Amino acid sequence: MSIQETLNNAFTKWMEGEGPEARIVISSRVRLARNLAGQLFPHLMSQETGQAVVRLVQDAIADPAVREKLGPLFYAPLNDLSLLERQILMEKHLISPQHAQDEQAPRGVILRPDEAVSIMVNEEDHLRVQVLLPAFQLEAAWRMANLVDDVLESKLDFAFDEQYGYLSCCPTNVGTGLRASVMMHLPALAMTNQASGVFTALSKVGFVVRGFYGEGTEAKGNLFQVSNQLTLGLSEIEILDRLMTVSRQVIEQEQMGRRSLMKERPSQIEDMVFRAYGILTNARLLNSEETMFYLSCLRLGIDLGLLHNVSNRTLNELLVRTRAAYLQGDNKGAMDAFNRSLKRAAIIRKALAPDPGAQNNRSGPESLT
């Protein structure tokens, strides 16, 4: 396993497209912020102190006792990767946008071969342990993150205070250091103008709604990430329980929205789904914004039983394969927007082309009566 394989392969664990509530929930994420006691935080680090932290962490994951409990993990130094390659890791959600942009201290990412576990080293905090699973699996993600934390803590001296908990660089993460999020596809809420109301309500009870790429990004393609805002005062289990409760409410609201759209405006919805299918399977130029939107229409179409020959897994993979950096993976960043649109459209046409084996029985979307 090497970072090159990770970069070449668009698919990653969270894209599986199957699991609890997979029709609405794309993925579940648990992230823990941890720091080494006494060490300067990454934004103040020199090359030497940054390197020292990297070495401590590398030694920890190479320890036989750690490998026995967590399986093999490999470290990839981000300083050795180009900006484009780092953006690919960001587009796969393995590292944050900030970690991809940052050029300062020595920094890296630790990955488990299936990429469900990724640990950012020297991002805002020394360690950001992230577990990312497909569908609505917050509890499983927490169990894994908790295990990784336990095992690392046996080798590393984490900064912890009895009153303030795990000490983070920014006080918005102090305490549990836990940020849990659920990525949801909410086209019905958006179309019925309920989204802003729902999100305002969520913000009043301590949850934040962000777009597909986290902090500061817009919600494109009707993909919304709901996460806990507070990290101090509640236990990890309480935080997760609350997030699961509100997520279930959002899921329910979205389901109701989808049902009522199908009941009240069936022709418009069908038109929207099949129009999107028609465009994606025929267009020769597609920009990223419209791609996100049409992919959202297809995802809705699958859930409403209108489309049968496309899987959520294919759509999840396309979300990443059609992003700017991934598209030009082998072009070393030389590709302009026009050529990206050209390649994007080609990739989508190919991915959505009916399975050649099944072509005799079925071509294109199943006809509606």
Next chain:
Amino acid sequence: MNCEECKQRPATVHLTKIFNNQKTELHLCEECAKHHDDIPFNLSFSMEPNFSIQKFLAGLLESVTVSASDAGSTSAGNGAGSAPASGYSPGVEDPDEAAEEALAAAPHCSNCGMTYSQFERIGRFGCSQCYQSFAGQFEPLLRRVQGNSRHTGKAPLRTGENLGYKREIEQLRQELQAAISAEAYERAAALRDQIHALEGKLSSEK
């Protein structure tokens, strides 16, 4: 920002519309958004474009510390800034002198050297020890940001056991107080024994 349509209510719905590669933005209140023609297709909602936790926090920090005891360093800063004899362009303080003076005067973290006003500016600490160095100053901020200032979750195993005892003792002490005020003396005696037993475990571990 107010709604672009009615220009009265605050804009809470932010739309980015892309058509033929032309990007237009629309900021509406919820009421006007409901009746807008361009909704619902090919749009993306966002709660607040360019929302940054760090900026938000820096804003909070300012509002919290206006009343705090930081007045000394603030007036010193103003003095340096308005000094007319300085050879630098207007508005730029003498960087070396001002910084050195501030550092000497302001309390700072002995491990990383960061001052509280530096923390206020960037919203981030310099090292884990800063939490102890600035404990008194940043507690109100912590309550404001987190609504709380006490961790109740997981602890590292090595400190966890002792912490577990301490939390249990704290809990029992509260029950003891309640038992005493309820004049349930037998219960109180039992609780006191439990507390003593736990305290014994605590000290034996140190």
